[in-house]
Amino acid sequence: MDETTTPQDQRTRSRAAAAPSAPRGRRAWSRRRWITLLAVGVLAVLLAWNTVSVLTRTAEASGEQIVRLPGGDIHVAQDGPPGAPTVVLLHGLAGSTPWWDPVLPALRDLHVVRVDLLGHGRSAKPVDGYGMAEQARRVGAVLDKLGVRRATVVGHSTGGAVATSLAEQRRDLVAAIALIDTGPRLDAFLGDSFAGRLLTTPVVGELLWRLRTDSVIRDALSTAFTRKVRIPDQFIADIRGMTYRSLTATDEASSAYVKERPIPDRLAGLGLPTLVIFGSQDRRWQPSSAQDYRRVPHARIESLDGVGHTPMLEDPDTTGALLHGFALETAPR
Structure with missing residues (x-):
C-alpha cells in the first residue's frame, strides 16, 4: 500500500474491480445453459428422426403400415409393384388381412392393398x-x-357390403367390384354354428366372449369352411384381439345394411363391372342366392364346386386366378 492510498480507497477499488465480474459470470452461465438446451433439443430431434426413419423403413420393407385417421387408425398391407393396377381386398366379419394370404401368389404382378376394417386385426377398436x-x-x-x-375392390362376406357401400359413395375410386360369398339378402342367411349364435346373443354372448378360448373361436369359425382347411393361429389371435363391441356392432351393421336394401339392387344402378364368386357348398348363405346377382347388368357369377363360405382358403388357386383375370380386364387404361 503506498502512502497516498487509504484503506477506504482500496475497498472502493476492490469493489469496482469486482463489479464487472458478476455480469460476465452470469452471461457465461447463460451461454452454457442455452448451449446445453440447444444440444438437448438437437439430440431429441435426431432421435425422433431416427425413430421415424426406422419405422418408415420397417413399414416399407414389410409392406405394412398404420394409416392415421380421425376416430380410429387403420392397418393396411401392400404387396406387388406400386405402378400396377390396384386391387383392394376387404375381409369379412372377424377376419383380418392374413385371410387373403393364400391368393397373394396369384396377384403378385398387381398392386394389392389389404385393409383391416375398423375393429378388426391391427386396426383401432x-x-x-x-x-x-x-x-x-x-x-x-x-x-x-x-x-x-x-x-378393383374385392370384398369377402361382410367385406362385400363394405365394398358395395364404397362403390355407392366413390364412383371416382371404384373401377370394378368383386364379391366373394356376400349374401345378397337377409333371408338367404342359413345361420351360424352353435358357438357363433351364442356369441351374438345378448348377455350370454358377452359372458362367453369374456371366457372365450381358442376352441370356442374355432367352433364359431366352423361354418366358414366346407372343405377341410387348417385355420392359422394368426386368425385365432386376431379374433381374440377384437372387442365384443367391435364384433357385434359390425355384425349388426352388416345385417341392417342388407335388410335396408338388397346388395344386387344397390349394384344394379352403378354400372360397374361385377364379379360374384360363391362356394356351391356355402354353409352360411344359400348358395342358390348367388343367382340374385343376375339383376346386376353384365354381372359374372362363378360357382366353385365343393367350396364353402371362404373360397380364398378352400380353393385359393381358382379364386386367385379369377380375381387376377377380372382385375386385369377391368383395370383403368
Missing part, C-alpha cells in the same frame, strides 16, 4: 364407427392417403 357406410368412408380415406386413384 373404438366404441362406434362400425356402420357399413362409415367403414366404407374410412377405406376410401385410407386409399386417398395411399395415393390410390382407381381400384
